[in-house]
Amino acid sequence: xxxxxxxxxxxxxxxxxxxxxxxxxxxxxxxxxxxxxxxxxxxxxxxxxxxxxxxxxxxxxxxxxxxxxxxxxxxxxxxxxxxxxxxxxxxxxxxxxxxxxxxxxxxxxxxxxxxxxxxxxxxxxxxxxxxxxxxxxxxxxxxxxxxxxxxxxxxxxxxxxxxxxxxxxxxxxxxxxxxxxxxxxxxxxxxxxxxxxxx
Numbered sequence: 001x002x003x004x005x006x007x008x009x010x011x012x013x014x015x016x017x018x019x020x021x022x023x024x025x026x027x028x029x030x031x032x033x034x035x036x037x038x039x040x041x042x043x044x045x046x047x048x049x050x051x052x053x054x055x056x057x058x059x060x061x062x063x064x065x066x067x068x069x070x071x072x073x074x075x076x077x078x079x080x081x082x083x084x085x086x087x088x089x090x091x092x093x094x095x096x097x098x099x100x101x102x103x104x105x106x107x108x109x110x111x112x113x114x115x116x117x118x119x120x121x122x123x124x125x126x127x128x129x130x131x132x133x134x135x136x137x138x139x140x141x142x143x144x145x146x147x148x149x150x151x152x153x154x155x156x157x158x159x160x161x162x163x164x165x166x167x168x169x170x171x172x173x174x175x176x177x178x179x180x181x182x183x184x185x186x187x188x189x190x191x192x193x194x195x196x197x198x199x
Contacts, residue, residue: 039168054152056068074118075196076184077101078123082099082104087192109150113184115183116181122182129166
């Protein structure tokens with residue numbers, strides 16, 4: 001009797017464990033996000049990742065520089081000029097330097113400017129397809145095939161995000177207010193001396 005009870009108990013426990021294992025490994029079908037949910041997710045990613053730290057011009061407040069929300073994600077202000085700089089400061093092994101907006105950086109790679117990532121068709125990313133946006137981030141190249149994305153753009157971190165995350169970022173960026181602002185082209189290292197001698 002004891003042996004029969006032990007066998008029945010063991011079979012029952014194995015059945016319960018097998019049932020739980022099968023139910024735990026079943027994939028829950030995920031429904032695609034609505035456009036509204038995609039934009040909300042993109043907003044969360046963009047704003048929690050600090051994209052505005054470089055891509056939004058700053059204004060001075062009693063608490064120091066804060067983002068100028070009227071120019072949200074519009075990149076380095078077209079009307080601004082960089083102050084003079086002793087190039088020995090940014091020689092390899094020395095400093096990397098930024099300006100008051102944290103939107104232009106100077107280092108051994110030359111001068112890089114934070115891009116206008118608003119959906120403006122002329123000066124922003126308004127004509128960039130979702131596919132090209134994802135390729136740009138994944139490969140770290142402008143338009144997915146052009147020049148490398150320059151420091152301090154943390155594209156390798158963004159390249160590790162899921163396709164769904166990158167689609168959400170794209171959807172959010174396409175939903176914000178377009179700001180017309182033509183960001184200057186980067187200045188390569190051989191042209192640094194010429195650039196700063198004009199100051």
